[in-house]
Amino acid sequence: MGEVYVGPDRIGAVPAPTDDLRSLSVPYLDLARAAAEGKEVLEAALLACVRRGRYVLGDEVAAFEREWAAFCGAPFAVSCASGTDAITLALLGLGVGIGDEVLTVSMTCAPTAVGIQRAGATPVFVDVEADRLTMDPALLESALTARTKAIVPVHLYGRMADMERILAFAKANGLLLVEDCAQAHGAALSGRPAGSFGDAAAWSFYPTKNLGALGDGGAVTTARLEVAKKIRKLRLYGYATRNDADVAGFNSRLDEIQAAGLRVNLGRLAAGNARRRAIAARYDAALAAVLRTPPPARAGEIPAHHLYVVRVDDRDAFRGRLEAAGVGTDVHYPRAVHEQPAFAALPRGPLPETERAMREVVSLPLYPQLTDGEAERVIEAVRASARR
Ligand SMILES: Cc1ncc(COP(=O)(O)O)c(C=O)c1O
Structure with missing residues (x-):
């Protein structure tokens, strides 16, 4: 998708996974870890x-x-x-x-x-x-x-x-x-x-x-x-x-x-989703008191936990503080579809919830290969960043 897709596999220098909380940087996403598995x-x-x-x-x-x-x-x-x-x-x-x-x-x-x-x-x-x-x-x-x-x-x-x-x-x-x-x-x-x-x-x-x-x-x-x-x-x-x-x-x-x-990765999908669920539950429990975490699942819903998206009022500053703490984040998405020039003329009703959410959403690291130590590091950094 070239230069317009600054998507979640855009990763910087990635340190080897470690549970040493003192020096840990947590990449937003690291697809190389998934490829290295088996x-x-x-x-x-x-x-x-x-x-x-x-x-x-x-x-x-x-x-x-x-x-x-x-x-x-x-x-x-x-x-x-x-x-x-x-x-x-x-x-x-x-x-x-x-x-x-x-x-x-x-x-x-x-x-x-x-x-x-x-x-x-x-x-x-x-x-x-x-x-x-x-x-x-x-x-x-x-x-x-x-x-x-x-x-x-x-x-x-x-x-x-x-x-x-x-x-x-x-x-x-x-x-x-x-x-x-x-x-x-x-x-x-x-x-x-x-x-x-x-x-x-x-x-x-x-x-x-x-x-x-x-x-x-x-x-x-x-x-x-x-x-x-x-x-x-x-x-x-x-x-x-x-x-x-x-x-x-x-x-x-x-x-x-x-x-x-895909056949190889399909064999790992259920385990990957279970790991995503465990990390999301850990984030929910630790972060619900300090910022807007994702809403609880609907009755009878099993989410796929593709992304873990929190909402904050001061997104750029919040992301900057996390980055300074070594925690990568992303935004899904910076602009709603109707706010992009190619789609601005399409028919629509009022979209206040969409427009509000698109200003506030921030995605935290969530992938099966994220270690428990890294998840703790994310929690620690978010707690420190959300309190200010
Ligand atoms: C919600 C949604 N719809 C459609 C697509 C398009 O998929 P692809 O990038 O494989 O064309 C994506 C992924 O980028 C997506 O997240």
Whole structure:
């Protein structure tokens, strides 16, 4: 994503992990640690791909699609080149396109809107619930027009949107539902996995995600066979048969090497999420008294704990104090989507909760390889920084 994506895998000089609290610097994220874990298995899987000489949409991809569908409890998974493409393909696969409006949130990153626009549809932004920061179902009614065709809620930071109410609204109004699950690998609500509420779900395997590839990757999951078939066609130029397209499609394929890496990392996803949950619980217990920690889980919600996001009034100063204490932070995201020039003209209702939250959110280090000592160091630094 080049220079515009100053995302969470932008890391500086990273010290070796240590539990020595006196000298510890804690990087916001360190993907090299994940790669080093069981690296023999990963390297062998990648080397096997190279030796087989099959590079795109082969057996590894097919196996990963089966395994990812099984993990998600979805009948079908169709891989593609990115999470952004997955949103576009899911919408097009469902028949959403030019002239249609899609209700979504601005409390997300640009690709949610980009994915909708690439399908030819117009994103319409609704505000989020005050604390939970996911789509506010109470606001959907006022955003509805004769052109509304679909809803794309985002399970932001790994926290489930209020899917029961959003799904009820979609059904009552004959709207399609595509879940943006880019941050929700392994999340669930009321016993149903993220992605299983809508007509389709879009997943990103960008390396920083709970399930990350070694580069870009994405997938659509769906229970609808005809949708899966259409997306398979769309990701490969629109080919109905070999070298013969009956619809204008894309080149949005997953590489064998990426699929092989994803299969290895999928085997670690549950343990990684459990570790994320433990660190988040530790932060909750230690920090709730000193600043605004994430809201408690909804009844019946299992969050994916993709990011641990606190809210402060003096974000730049707060981050500066943490940086001085050796603790890396990030911001997801510095500007709401509708505040960015490319999306400023899109239709929207009032977005006061989105705009407030985007001024206040700060992400603390949260990844499976973070040591207990580092988590304590973060807590110590936040306590000292939040008190001033
Ligand atoms: C909420 C959300 N939607 C969509 C995307 C797009 O995914 P990708 O970067 O794989 O295109 C991302 C990740 O960057 C995301 O966090």
